[in-house]
Amino acid sequence: xxxxxxxxxxxxxxxxxxxxxxxxxxxxxxxxxxxxxxxxxxxxxxxxxxxxxxxxxxxxxxxxxxxxxxxxxxxxxxxxxxxxxxxxxxxxxxxxxxxxxxxxxxxxxxxxxxxxxxxxxxxxxxxxxxxxxxxxxxxxxxxxxxxxxxxxxxx
Amino acid sequence: xxxxxxxxxxxxxxxxxxxxxxxxxxxxxxxxxxxxxxxxxxxxxxxxxxxxxxxxxxxxxxxxxxxxxxxxxxxxxxxxxxxxxxxxxxxxxxxxxxxxxxxxxxxxxxxxxxxxxxxxxxxxxxxxxxxxxxxxxxxxxxxxxxxxxxxxxxxxxxxxxxxxxxxxxxxxxxxxxxxxxxxxxxxxxxxxxxxxxxxxxxxxxxxxxxxxxxxxxxxxxxxxxxxxxxxxxxxxxxxxxxxxxxxxxxxxxxxxxxxxxxxxxxxxxxxxxxxxxxxxxxxxxxxxxxxxxxxxxxxxxxxxxxxxxxxxxxxxxxxxxxxxxxxxxxxxxxxxxxxxxxxxxxxxxxxxxxxxxxxxxxxxxxxxxxxxxxxxxxxxxxxxxxxxxxxxxxxxxxxxxxxxxxxxxxxxxxxxxxxxxxxxxxxxxxxx
Numbered sequence: 041x042x043x044x045x046x047x048x049x050x051x052x053x054x055x056x057x058x059x060x061x062x063x064x065x066x067x068x069x070x071x072x073x074x075x076x077x078x079x080x081x082x083x084x085x086x087x088x089x090x091x092x093x094x095x096x097x098x099x100x101x102x103x104x105x106x107x108x109x110x111x112x113x114x115x116x117x118x119x120x121x122x123x124x125x126x127x128x129x130x131x132x133x134x135x136x137x138x139x140x141x142x143x144x145x146x147x148x149x150x151x152x153x154x155x156x157x158x159x160x161x162x163x164x165x166x167x168x169x170x171x172x173x174x175x176x177x178x179x180x181x182x183x184x185x186x187x188x189x190x191x192x193x194x195x
Numbered sequence: 196x197x198x199x200x201x202x203x204x205x206x207x208x209x210x211x212x213x214x215x216x217x218x219x220x221x222x223x224x225x226x227x228x229x230x231x232x233x234x235x236x237x238x239x240x241x242x243x244x245x246x247x248x249x250x251x252x253x254x255x256x257x258x259x260x261x262x263x264x265x266x267x268x269x270x271x272x273x274x275x276x277x278x279x280x281x282x283x284x285x286x287x288x289x290x291x292x293x294x295x296x297x298x299x300x301x302x303x304x305x306x307x308x309x310x311x312x313x314x315x316x317x318x319x320x321x322x323x324x325x326x327x328x329x330x331x332x333x334x335x336x337x338x339x340x341x342x343x344x345x346x347x348x349x350x351x352x353x354x355x356x357x358x359x360x361x362x363x364x365x366x367x368x369x370x371x372x373x374x375x376x377x378x379x380x381x382x383x384x385x386x387x388x389x390x391x392x393x394x395x396x397x398x399x400x401x402x403x404x405x406x407x408x409x410x411x412x413x414x415x416x417x418x419x420x421x422x423x424x425x426x427x428x429x430x431x432x433x434x435x436x437x438x439x440x441x442x443x444x445x446x447x448x449x450x451x452x453x454x455x456x457x458x459x460x461x462x463x464x465x466x467x468x469x470x471x472x473x474x475x476x477x478x479x480x481x482x483x484x485x486x487x488x489x490x491x492x493x494x495x496x497x498x499x500x501x502x503x504x505x506x507x508x509x510x511x512x513x514x515x516x517x518x519x520x521x522x523x524x525x526x527x528x529x530x531x532x533x534x535x536x537x538x539x540x541x542x543x544x545x546x547x548x549x550x551x552x553x554x555x556x557x558x559x560x561x562x563x564x565x566x567x568x569x570x571x572x573x574x575x576x577x578x579x580x581x582x583x584x585x586x587x588x589x590x591x592x593x594x595x596x597x598x599x600x601x602x603x604x605x606x607x608x609x610x611x612x613x614x615x616x617x618x619x620x621x622x623x624x625x626x627x
């Protein structure tokens with residue numbers, strides 16, 4: 041024989057309290073107090089955004105050396121810095137841009153030296169036809185072909 | 196003390212930033228649609244090429260002298276201008292951007308801390324040359340009008356220093372005596388004629404006049420202020436003190452068409468595009484417009500009985516920044532303005548009577564719950580277009596009709612240089 045038990049039912053909705061935010065189950069994260077900010081690459085590459093220009097490199101006269109500038113690299117050029125010995129610079133030589141290493145040798149003579157020894161040095165003999173446009177501060181190259189290689193100017 | 200920093204032939208100088216081979220060469224920049232000369236290098240000026248000359252008229256001359264011709268590249272000019280203005284704002288307490296290539300600086304009290312103002316200005320000039328590769332001239336004086344006058348004098352005298360300070364009364368007197376009254380800031384053509392009739396030829400003569408005289412002859416208080424400014428008493432209001440970018444009082448958007456348009460739907464699309472862009476600017480500065488002006492023009496060289504430009508001014512029932520509402524009024528106005536069988540060369544719209552959003556008088560019938568929703572919708576629209584590029588989401592009215600002319604406002608720009616600083620695809624390539 042079965043017995044019927046009538047259970048009382050709530051006719052009104054029961055509202056549950058909703059807590060905004062995470063309720064940690066278990067231990068609170070020990071990292072909470074040490075949370076840092078997310079790293080922003082711009083702060084590294086562009087400390088002076090208003091005087092920094094991005095340019096691309098074609099050619100391999102800087103390949104193989106310390107600068108690591110390969111054909112197709114993206115350079116951050118800071119024009120606020122004053123070029124010093126051993127800086128990689130964007131220079132204007134007789135109205136044309138080039139990227140080379142600026143080297144001072146004996147008797148205060150200056151040279152534009154390629155990192156790749158297969159290319160010749162340029163001796164700065166006529167300062168009137170020479171100007172430092174900006175100092176290369178960072179080089180961006182891809183190890184896998186990706187977005188950078190897709191932004192190649194056509195024509 | 197005020198300084199006026201003015202970039203030398205700014206558009207040409209911007210073109211030279213990424214083209215060092217153009218140094219010392221005659222260069223000109225053409226207006227939108229390659230219509231006329233709007234910037235000339237000193238070498239081009241020396242050839243006698245006039246500002247505003249129509250390109251097709253001076254073309255043989257340009258070719259004969261081997262002048263380099265560029266279409267205007269506002270993406271580049273705007274970016275470089277922004278860099279310069281931000282630099283200036285970082286070196287003085289208040290910088291007032293006056294135009295794309297001019298900026299007033301407030302120097303009150305700075306000489307006490309920074310020493311010689313001439314040396315300071317020379318340093319700024321050198322830094323702008325080094326960091327942005329743009330040559331500038333800096334004029335300094337006790338008022339904005341005198342700073343502007345000093346700037347004009349430096350340019351005219353071709354002083355290599357590029358800096359002129361009008362500090363003592365003697366220096367100011369000397370500068371005023373050198374300056375024709377027609378070249379004074381605020382003296383337009385109408386007053387030039389009037390002053391000539393009154394026998395006043397130099398700025399010095401104008402500065403000798405009394406305030407009462409200026410009130411009588413030069414349009415009341417404006418004229419009195421002008422004379423006071425020349426006398427070295429600052430009374431001209433700045434655009435917006437302390438703000439780098441002042442809100443505009445009117446927003447205008449107009450373009451010449453690359454080819455003349457005769458069909459109403461094509462003109463509708465072009466104007467809808469202008470309205471969309473202007474409304475976006477309006478929302479960007481948190482303003483509402485009370486008045487919408489629409490104009491369409493026939494070509495400058497066409498003839499006919501119709502007036503040259505037809506204009507319609509609409510007073511809006513309630514101030515708005517809602518693109519769809521503005522589009523509706525614009526479309527209705529165009530149906531009234533556009534005549535059959537007329538070729539139109541140009542159209543434009545002006546939003547005026549601007550007021551700050553949130554401060555407007557509540558309309559009697561306007562406020563509906565939908566209004567808030569629409570504001571949210573428009574904000575989302577602007578965000579999408581900012582993030583994914585201008586024109587990603589558009590009102591259908593601004594889309595070209597099938598078979599219609601696509602982007603008639605795009606215009607000719609045959610000799611435009613790449614947007615070197617604002618597009619990944621356009622970055623400068625340097626040979627290693």
